[in-house]
């Protein structure tokens with residue numbers, strides 16, 4: 564790396580808005596990479612800022628870390644994504660957002676029967692057990708009762 568092309572952890576944290584701990588975590592997860600100085604300090608290519616902006620946007624769309632990793636694998640490491648890269652990615656994200664909105668709307672429509680109730684019964688409550696998933700999956704407790712898209716989001720919140 565050329566000296567002008569490298570950034571320290573604190574520079575990346577300041578310019579990206581991510582905490583240094585988040586940078587470490589994303590690096591451990593293989594989403595970004597750094598090089599080490601002879602003293603063992605991390606240095607990032609300037610292009611990491613673009614990848615971090617991508618991670619933030621993908622996270623805002625609701626992608627899991629695994630999904631973000633899959634998207635990043637398809638992006639070039641050292642160049643800005645092209646118009647065609649963005650076209651492909653944004654089309655996928657649009658579909659993803661449409662699915663999330665449909666899942667949330669379906670859940671909202673079922674909420675009417677819960678207002679003022681509070682039972683949260685797996686037998687009666689459409690919010691606790693949408694689509695009666697318990698009848699199909701006796702071996703998957705808890706969040707398995709959520710629609711798949713919302714289940715992924717619940718898992719992220721842990």
Ligand code: FES
Nearest residue numbers: 677680682683688
């Ligand atoms: S909380 Fe009772 S039906 Fe949903």
